[in-house]
Amino acid sequence: MSYINKLLVANRGEIACRVMRTAKKMGIKTVAVYSDIDKNTLFVEMADEAYNIGPPQALQSYLRSDKIIDVALSTKSQAIHPGFGFLSENAQFSEDCQKNDLIFVGPSADAIRKMGSKSESKIIMTDAKVPVVPGYHGETQDPNFLLQEAEKIGFPVLIKAVMGGGGKGMRIVRQKSEFLEALEGAKREALKSFKDERVLVEKYIEKPRHIEVQIFGIAQYKEDIKRVIEEAPSALDEKIRYDIGEKAKAAARAVKYSNAGTVEFIFDLDSSKFYFMEMNTRLQVEHPITEMITGSCKWRTTTINSRINQKKRSFPFEARIYSESPNNNFLPGSGKLDHYSEPKASQSVRIETGVREGDTISIFYDPMIAKLVVYGENRQLAIQTLLNALQNYQIHGLPNNISFLKTVLQHPEYVNQQYDTSFIGKNQDTLLKLKDHYNPIDIALAIAGRHFLNSVQLPKSLLNFRNGAQIHNKLSLHIQSASYAHQKEIKITHNINGNTHELEIKGQKIVVNKVTKSQEHNNLLIFETNQGIFIRTIRNNENLLIFDAEGDPISITVSSDEVKKVKSDQHGHGNNKEIVAPMPCTLTKVNVKVGQKVKRGDILIIMEAMKMEHTIKAAIDGEVKEIRYKEGQFIEAGAMIVKLE
Structure with missing residues (x-):
C-alpha cells in the first residue's frame, strides 16, 4: 500500500471522529466533508481541513460520491476512508476511487459486490463449504414457485430481500395461507428500499443467537435486528467458536477479502448448528470490541491469515447509546443535548462519540449518540463495569436508551446467558417497566x-x-x-x-x-x-x-x-440614602410611596435576579424622596431605584 499522508473521511459523527483520532496518532492529516447541518459539529472541528458538500439529506451530500472524490483530488488526499454506512459498501464508489488513483480504505469492489447480494454470497459460501441456512437462493421469483420451495423447506420460513439489510424486505411466515401476502409485502418493501424486489426464502430458526466474527476471529453476541449490547466471547463453547472462526476465514478467502469486515452467523440453540447469514464488507460499528481484546486499532488493513490471541482482555462489552424512546417502540429521537456528561474514561472504560453538550441530534441521520465500551477480567465484572458506567452517563434534552440498557444488564436471563434473539420481545414488560415513585x-x-x-x-x-x-x-x-x-x-x-x-x-x-x-x-x-x-x-x-x-x-x-417570612440585617449597596441595583434585575414589588416615613429595617423593594427574589430594606430611618422605577420594569446594574433623605 502506498504511503498516506492525507486522508479524506467520507463520513460523519462518531466514526469520523474515531478515524481522525487514529489518523492523527499516525501523523496523517485529515479532511472532513460535511453537510449544511453538520457545519459546527465535533468531527468538522477535529479535521485539519473541512469542506461543505451539500444539504442535510444524505442523497445530496454524504452519498454524493462525485463531490467527495472532487474534494479528495482538490485537497491532494491519497486515500478515502468510508467509515460505516453511507458509501462504505458501495462497489461503484470503490471502483471510482481506484480510477482516480485514490486508495479506498476497504475491500475490493469485487468482494463488496459478491457479498452485497445475499443470494450470490450464499452460493459462494456453499461452494466454500461454509454452512448456510437451508432455503432457496436462486433467481426464479414466481410467487407460486417460491411457495412450493417454502413447503419443501417447511414452515416457519423467512422471506428476505436479496439486497436487503436493516430488517427491510423481511417477513416471518408461519403457515402456508400467509405466504403469498407476506411475499408481496416483502417484495414491495425491498423495491422501495433497495430498488430490487428479488427475495430468497430460508428456514426460520425459532431460537437463534446472532454470532459475528470480525476478521480477527472475534465472536460477539448481537440482539435481534435491533442491536443493543455486543459482547465477546460468545456464550458458545470453545470448540464451536473455533469452528465458526475457521468458517469465517474460509468465507473471507472465498472472495479474496482484504481489510476490515464482519462475517455474520446464526446459531440454532435447538440443534446446536450454525449457519452463514451475510458478510458486512466494511468496518463494523462494534469494532472497538476487537480493539479492546487485542489492545490495538487496525483501521487500515486487516489480516485474515492468522488468529489473534483473545486472552489479552477477555470480556469486552459495547453498549450503543441512542436517542430513541424504548417505551414508544424505540422510535428515534432528535433534538438538542441540553445536558451531556460522560462517565470517566479509564483503561477499562472507553467512550466513542461525535457529540458534545449543546450539539443537536439531527432527524437526517442515525440517532446514535455514542458507543460505551468496557472490559473486565470475567463476564460478571465486565457487566458491573458497564452498569456503573451507564449510571454515570447523563443525558437530558432528548430521549435516550440508557435506562433501558441498565435494565437489560440486570435481567436474570441476560446475566445467566439464557437469551436468544427473542429476548427483548418476550421480556418487554420487565425491560420497559418504569420506576413507580420518586425518592x-x-x-x-x-x-x-x-x-x-x-x-x-x-x-x-x-x-x-x-x-x-x-x-x-x-x-x-x-x-x-x-x-x-x-x-x-x-x-x-x-x-x-x-x-x-x-x-x-x-x-x-x-x-x-x-x-x-x-x-x-x-x-x-x-x-x-x-x-x-x-x-x-x-x-x-x-x-x-x-x-x-x-x-x-x-x-x-x-x-x-x-x-x-424574611428576616435579614443586610441592606442595599451604595450609601445609606440611595438604593441601587447591584446587578441587572427586575423590580418585583415596591412597598413604599414617595413621602412615606420609613424606619431602619423596613422593606423598601423586592427584586428578582438569577431566578431568585431579593428583599431590600432601609438602612436608616428617613423619608422616601424618590422612586425611579415601577413594578415589572427591568433595571440595569448600578441604577438607583429608591432615594431616602
Whole structure:
C-alpha cells in the first residue's frame, strides 16, 4: 500500500471522529466533508481541513460520491476512508476511487459486490463449504414457485430481500395461507428500499443467537435486528467458536477479502448448528470490541491469515447509546443535548462519540449518540463495569436508551446467558417497566442545589442580602421523567437558615447542612445531610434538573415560590440614602410611596435576579424622596431605584 499522508473521511459523527483520532496518532492529516447541518459539529472541528458538500439529506451530500472524490483530488488526499454506512459498501464508489488513483480504505469492489447480494454470497459460501441456512437462493421469483420451495423447506420460513439489510424486505411466515401476502409485502418493501424486489426464502430458526466474527476471529453476541449490547466471547463453547472462526476465514478467502469486515452467523440453540447469514464488507460499528481484546486499532488493513490471541482482555462489552424512546417502540429521537456528561474514561472504560453538550441530534441521520465500551477480567465484572458506567452517563434534552440498557444488564436471563434473539420481545414488560415513585431525598437535594447554584452566581454586593437570611418557602413542584411512570404535582416546605436547608417532603424531614461544588464538574454537587452524604448532578436552567442515584434524570418545575417570612440585617449597596441595583434585575414589588416615613429595617423593594427574589430594606430611618422605577420594569446594574433623605 502506498504511503498516506492525507486522508479524506467520507463520513460523519462518531466514526469520523474515531478515524481522525487514529489518523492523527499516525501523523496523517485529515479532511472532513460535511453537510449544511453538520457545519459546527465535533468531527468538522477535529479535521485539519473541512469542506461543505451539500444539504442535510444524505442523497445530496454524504452519498454524493462525485463531490467527495472532487474534494479528495482538490485537497491532494491519497486515500478515502468510508467509515460505516453511507458509501462504505458501495462497489461503484470503490471502483471510482481506484480510477482516480485514490486508495479506498476497504475491500475490493469485487468482494463488496459478491457479498452485497445475499443470494450470490450464499452460493459462494456453499461452494466454500461454509454452512448456510437451508432455503432457496436462486433467481426464479414466481410467487407460486417460491411457495412450493417454502413447503419443501417447511414452515416457519423467512422471506428476505436479496439486497436487503436493516430488517427491510423481511417477513416471518408461519403457515402456508400467509405466504403469498407476506411475499408481496416483502417484495414491495425491498423495491422501495433497495430498488430490487428479488427475495430468497430460508428456514426460520425459532431460537437463534446472532454470532459475528470480525476478521480477527472475534465472536460477539448481537440482539435481534435491533442491536443493543455486543459482547465477546460468545456464550458458545470453545470448540464451536473455533469452528465458526475457521468458517469465517474460509468465507473471507472465498472472495479474496482484504481489510476490515464482519462475517455474520446464526446459531440454532435447538440443534446446536450454525449457519452463514451475510458478510458486512466494511468496518463494523462494534469494532472497538476487537480493539479492546487485542489492545490495538487496525483501521487500515486487516489480516485474515492468522488468529489473534483473545486472552489479552477477555470480556469486552459495547453498549450503543441512542436517542430513541424504548417505551414508544424505540422510535428515534432528535433534538438538542441540553445536558451531556460522560462517565470517566479509564483503561477499562472507553467512550466513542461525535457529540458534545449543546450539539443537536439531527432527524437526517442515525440517532446514535455514542458507543460505551468496557472490559473486565470475567463476564460478571465486565457487566458491573458497564452498569456503573451507564449510571454515570447523563443525558437530558432528548430521549435516550440508557435506562433501558441498565435494565437489560440486570435481567436474570441476560446475566445467566439464557437469551436468544427473542429476548427483548418476550421480556418487554420487565425491560420497559418504569420506576413507580420518586425518592424524596432527590427532590430535597434538587431544591437545595438550586438555591446554592443561584447563590454562587451572585456578586458579593447582592450575596450580602442573602447571608444570615431566614426564609420560609412553600413550593409547588411539577416532577417528570422519562424513567418514571407518572408525572407528579407535590407541595413542600423549604426553610433556609443561613446555609442550612430544612425541607419537608411527604412527611419526611430532610436537613441539608452543607452544599459544596465538586472539583470534577461545575454541576456536580456534594450534599451533607441528616441522612448522609450524597453526590448529585444538578442543572438549573429553564427547569430544575437532578440525576438520581441510578443516573436517571428528574425534571422539576417550581410553579410557585411564596416567601412567607424574611428576616435579614443586610441592606442595599451604595450609601445609606440611595438604593441601587447591584446587578441587572427586575423590580418585583415596591412597598413604599414617595413621602412615606420609613424606619431602619423596613422593606423598601423586592427584586428578582438569577431566578431568585431579593428583599431590600432601609438602612436608616428617613423619608422616601424618590422612586425611579415601577413594578415589572427591568433595571440595569448600578441604577438607583429608591432615594431616602
